[in-house]
Amino acid sequence: MHKRAFGAAAVTGVAALLMSACGGGGDAASSSSSTSSASSSTETTTSAPAPSPTGTEAPVRDQAADLVIWTDADRAPILTKYAEEFGKENGVKVAVQISVDLRAQFKDATKVGKGPDVIVGAHDWLGELVQNGAVAPIQLSGDVASKFSANSIAATKFNGQTYGVPYAVENIGLMRNTALAPTAPKTMDELVKMGTEAKKKSGGKVTNVLIQQVGKTGNAYYTYPYLSAFDGGIFATKANGDYDPNKVIVNSAGSIKGAEELAKLGKEKILSTNVGDENAEGLFTSGKAPFFITGPWSVPNAKKAGIKYEITSLPSLAGGGAMKPFLGVQMFYVSAKAKNAVLAQEFVTNYVPRKDVQLALFEQGGRPPALKEAYDEVSAKDKDVKAWYEAGKDGKPMPNIPAMNSVWGPLGQAAADVISGKAPKARFDAAQKEIVANIAKG
Amino acid sequence: MAAADTTFRGDPSTRSGPAPAWVVVVKWAAIALVVAFGTLVSWRLVEDGKALFVVIIAFVVMAVVAVYSTRRAVPLKYLLPGMLLLVAFQVWPIAYTAATAFTNYGDGHLLSKEDATASIIANSVQEVPGSPRYRLSIAVPQGQDPAKGDLTFLLTDPSGKYFEGTPKGLEDLPTDGVEATTTGKITKAPGFTILDAKQVNKRGKELGEFAVPKDNGGIKAVGLSEAFEGRATVTYDKAADKLTDTSTGKTYVPKGAAWVPADGQGEAYPQGWKQNVGWDNFKTLVTNSTLRDGFVKIFVWNVAFALLSVISTFMLGMLLALLFNDDRLRGKGFYRSILILPYAIPGFVTALLWMSMFNQDYGLINNITGLDIDWLGNPWAAKAAILITNLWLGFPYMFLVCTGALQSIPGDVREAARIDGAGPVRTVRSITMPLLLVAVGPLLIASFAFNFNNFTLIFLMTKGGPFTDGDVSIGSTDLLITYAFRIAFSGVNPDYGLASAISIFIFIIVGLMSYVGFRRTKSLEEVN
Numbered sequence: 017m018h019k020r021a022f023g024a025a026a027v028t029g030v031a032a033l034l035m036s037a038c039g040g041g042g043d044a045a046s047s048s049s050s051t052s053s054a055s056s057s058t059e060t061t062t063s064a065p066a067p068s069p070t071g072t073e074a075p076v077r078d079q080a081a082d083l084v085i086w087t088d089a090d091r092a093p094i095l096t097k098y099a100e101e102f103g104k105e106n107g108v109k110v111a112v113q114i115s116v117d118l119r120a121q122f123k124d125a126t127k128v129g130k131g132p133d134v135i136v137g138a139h140d141w142l143g144e145l146v147q148n149g150a151v152a153p154i155q156l157s158g159d160v161a162s163k164f165s166a167n168s169i170a171a172t173k174f175n176g177q178t179y180g181v182p183y184a185v186e187n188i189g190l191m192r193n194t195a196l197a198p199t200a201p202k203t204m205d206e207l208v209k210m211g212t213e214a215k216k217k218s219g220g221k222v223t224n225v226l227i228q229q230v231g232k233t234g235n236a237y238y239t240y241p242y243l244s245a246f247d248g249g250i251f252a253t254k255a256n257g258d259y260d261p262n263k264v265i266v267n268s269a270g271s272i273k274g275a276e277e278l279a280k281l282g283k284e285k286i287l288s289t290n291v292g293d294e295n296a297e298g299l300f301t302s303g304k305a306p307f308f309i310t311g312p313w314s315v316p317n318a319k320k321a322g323i324k325y326e327i328t329s330l331p332s333l334a335g336g337g338a339m340k341p342f343l344g345v346q347m348f349y350v351s352a353k354a355k356n357a358v359l360a361q362e363f364v365t366n367y368v369p370r371k372d373v374q375l376a377l378f379e380q381g382g383r384p385p386a387l388k389e390a391y392d393e394v395s396a397k398d399k400d401v402k403a404w405y406e407a408g409k410d411g412k413p414m415p416n417i418p419a420m421n422s423v424w425g426p427l428g429q430a431a432a433d434v435i436s437g438k439a440p441k442a443r444f445d446a447a448q449k450e451i452v453a454n455i456a457k458g
Numbered sequence: 459m460a461a462a463d464t465t466f467r468g469d470p471s472t473r474s475g476p477a478p479a480w481v482v483v484v485k486w487a488a489i490a491l492v493v494a495f496g497t498l499v500s501w502r503l504v505e506d507g508k509a510l511f512v513v514i515i516a517f518v519v520m521a522v523v524a525v526y527s528t529r530r531a532v533p534l535k536y537l538l539p540g541m542l543l544l545v546a547f548q549v550w551p552i553a554y555t556a557a558t559a560f561t562n563y564g565d566g567h568l569l570s571k572e573d574a575t576a577s578i579i580a581n582s583v584q585e586v587p588g589s590p591r592y593r594l595s596i597a598v599p600q601g602q603d604p605a606k607g608d609l610t611f612l613l614t615d616p617s618g619k620y621f622e623g624t625p626k627g628l629e630d631l632p633t634d635g636v637e638a639t640t641t642g643k644i645t646k647a648p649g650f651t652i653l654d655a656k657q658v659n660k661r662g663k664e665l666g667e668f669a670v671p672k673d674n675g676g677i678k679a680v681g682l683s684e685a686f687e688g689r690a691t692v693t694y695d696k697a698a699d700k701l702t703d704t705s706t707g708k709t710y711v712p713k714g715a716a717w718v719p720a721d722g723q724g725e726a727y728p729q730g731w732k733q734n735v736g737w738d739n740f741k742t743l744v745t746n747s748t749l750r751d752g753f754v755k756i757f758v759w760n761v762a763f764a765l766l767s768v769i770s771t772f773m774l775g776m777l778l779a780l781l782f783n784d785d786r787l788r789g790k791g792f793y794r795s796i797l798i799l800p801y802a803i804p805g806f807v808t809a810l811l812w813m814s815m816f817n818q819d820y821g822l823i824n825n826i827t828g829l830d831i832d833w834l835g836n837p838w839a840a841k842a843a844i845l846i847t848n849l850w851l852g853f854p855y856m857f858l859v860c861t862g863a864l865q866s867i868p869g870d871v872r873e874a875a876r877i878d879g880a881g882p883v884r885t886v887r888s889i890t891m892p893l894l895l896v897a898v899g900p901l902l903i904a905s906f907a908f909n910f911n912n913f914t915l916i917f918l919m920t921k922g923g924p925f926t927d928g929d930v931s932i933g934s935t936d937l938l939i940t941y942a943f944r945i946a947f948s949g950v951n952p953d954y955g956l957a958s959a960i961s962i963f964i965f966i967i968v969g970l971m972s973y974v975g976f977r978r979t980k981s982l983e984e985v986n
Binding site for chain 1: 506565566568569573574577580581582583584585591654655656658659661662663665666678679680681682683684686688725728729730810813814817818819820832834835920921923924925928929930931947951
């Protein structure tokens with residue numbers, strides 16, 4: 017009996033250990049969604065809940081292929097078409113494989129030599145990938161680089177080195193239900209006034225003035241424009257334009273002013289921690305709010321719901337300037353451990369910068385292309401693309417330094433707390449302290 | 459099992475005669491299969507350069523052959539598969555976790571020192587300012603094997619001049635007989651065999667190190683048809699163990715598993731390496747006040763959560779089971795299936811559903827009850843919300859096991875109690891409950907252990923939040939497991955070493971509590 021009891025104890029204990037230590041395989045899938053709960057919104061994710069925990073295993077590298085590309089499910093079909101064309105041109109076999117949690121799975125697979133040659137991902141993964149020796153530099157010629165928008169090329173650099181080729185730039189803007197608010201507001205005060213009137217007129221149908229993802233744990237990505245409107249932000253920049261991880265400016269005078277604006281909007285019940293990624297899009301597409309701060313990923317569902325919308329730049333804040341969003345750049349990376357480094361380099365440096373490839377990738381996600389020529393062609397036909405581009409014109413690329421991982425959580429939470437009534441200055445001072453301490457620890 | 463014939467006969471003394479021929483054939487075929495499989499796996503492992511695993515597999519295969527090829531060691535024939543699985547899935551992970559707990563393994567410290575240094579140098583390659591870009595064809599001298607011959611770069615500079623580049627240097631290429639595309643890429647040159655994409659790709663590793671030396675650096679390939687002149691700005695001095703950045707003149711020395719500036723000014727290189735840190739992770743857990751207080755606070759809630767979950771689900775499940783076990787009730791089958799529904803729906807769906815129902819403004823619960831509770835934002839309300847959801851998720855299981863146990867309690871015991879004058883309450887308390895607990899007691903402990911590590915529920919509903927102390931590392935509904943997960947895989951800087959140290963603590967705690975628990979159930983069984 018004794019022995020049996022102890023055996024059972026051991027088994028349960030081991031189960032605990034297994035779950036905690038070795039849960040990496042299955043659970044890691046959900047990890048990056050929290051690493052960058054904010055930045056993940058810049059990927060293709062809409063407000064739909066995370067993919068079900070089943071089938072989240074990393075793909076198994078196709079051994080027979082001469083070039084292996086990993087991407088997410090949305091981009092795979094379009095990429096497959098062009099990968100095949102590339103394969104035909106060069107007489108090689110290209111495999112495009114789907115990874116549901118690319119950032120973590122790429123890092124893990126590369127570590128053990130089972131990773132792909134090329135991945136498609138967001139630029140803010142860069143610092144982390146360099147830190148772990150997972151990506152190789154790209155020697156893009158000056159001629160090719162100059163064909164891309166300056167912001168998108170800046171985003172592919174880390175410590176002065178280029179690590180990839182961009183294909184799209186995305187950012188948030190203001191989406192407006194034109195049935196509820198016919199004209200675009202210039203300032204936040206105007207927005208609140210117009211929204212409140214629409215709410216009054218609708219007789220209960222409109223419940224919210226403005227939809228913006230906050231949630232109980234907050235969202236630093238949507239918080240940043242409030243700080244940038246007063247020249248606040250997250251990191252100060254170095255002389256060469258890089259973000260400086262040693263100069264956190266979350267409690268700078270400008271950032272505090274932004275926090276005060278958040279507090280004001282929270283008090284007026286314009287912003288609420290009860291609106292999060294699980295219900296934000298639904299509230300807008302069901303016509304319950306005239307304004308929605310969001311990105312291109314919300315367009316398909318708004319169209320599907322039959323909402324008549326228009327996209328404009330974010331409003332300006334009283335006493336400050338316009339809210340400037342973060343830019344997220346989608347790019348192609350080459351693995352540092354690529355088994356087919358030559359073809360990977362060839363594909364990324366010579367094939368991705370082609371106009372037809374960039375146009376095809378645009379068709380899939382609706383994000384403004386990074387290649388100027390492709391953008392010009394698209395924006396002439398599609399006014400949404402032009403509007404998104406205009407909304408992000410003054411924005412800066414999201415920091416891609418590893419220190420940014422120390423910011424998402426504390427800044428998001430501070431914003432959520434301020435919106436639900438905490439004192440802005442004290443709370444952002446505390447966030448600053450927490451962020452600085454976390455960076456020092458890392 | 460190949461050796462079934464020998465084992466079935468059990469005691470060797472009663473063994474009679476040799477086994478039938480077909481059994482012997484099957485047995486040896488199975489053993490041969492194991493050996494063949496082991497060989498195949500080792501082969502692949504040798505290719506990957508994993509010597510340790512090859513040795514382990516050799517031992518396993520030898521053990522299989524030794525145990526099953528003879529008629530001796532009968533008990534081992536039964537035990538070996540179980541033992542192997544135990545080692546593979548339980549002992550090995552524990553050993554691995556324990557070993558990780560003594561390292562700084564985590565983001566920025568995944569590589570070895572050599573790899574980290576190589577990565578820094580490779581990433582420092584910059585184009586020499588003002589140098590031209592060349593069109594490139596990669597070739598070998600005519601007559602040589604494309605897979606092995608001396609690599610040669612056939613280059614065309616922007617002015618259309620042709621060059622031949624080898625590790626010796628750059629030379630002019632006679633233009634006679636050279637054919638090129640409109641962009642200048644050479645397609646044919648006398649004396650050379652130009653490699654196709656596949657052939658070039660096969661030699662990618664050599665190309666990575668191949669450079670045509672030039673005054674300030676070397677000409678290297680970018681893909682298949684372009685070359686640039688670049689140089690690495692960082693050099694490694696192995697003897698002095700330091701890095702020098704030639705572009706700034708700064709030197710870097712190893713400190714704290716990273717290359718830091720020798721003069722202490724400026725930033726370290728982001729690529730650090732994995733190294734042993736001794737008891738540091740355990741020390742951090744015990745001495746760092748945030749971590750320690752967090753650990754204690756989370757531990758208290760974790761125990762309360764697991765206990766309350768078990769008690770609440772068991773009480774509700776048992777009451778319903780008693781109710782639906784009554785002979786007078788009609789349509790029991792129907793009610794029972796309805797009650798099991800919450801158990802049949804995947805837990806993560808339920809958790810997400812309840813999360814939206816608990817929304818303060820838009821959730822069903824506040825809407826129906828007219829309350830205005832910030833369920834997921836107030837620490838205590840969030841705890842209540844978690845417990846309510848877990849009650850919903852967990853009671854059907856308890857209902858099931860209690861129903862099963864109740865049906866195995868003979869009716870005559872209850873009848874005897876009634877004849878002795880016991881009322882229904884007394885019967886339940888003195889007769890049914892003790893008999894029921896004997897059967898479900900161990901399951902309650904298992905349920906406790908499960909809920910102690912109920913990662914999915916917490917992670918999907920609150921992610922451990924709300925975080926009220928101005929600190930996003932320790933949440934009000936965090937369990938130790940979600941806490942360890944956040945440290946290991948997300949949050950600030952994923953630190954597998956520290957998370958391993960925490961999971962060792964969890965292991966010890968759950969192990970001890972389960973041990974005590976099982977000792978207690980023994981006393982329950984003494985009722986009989």
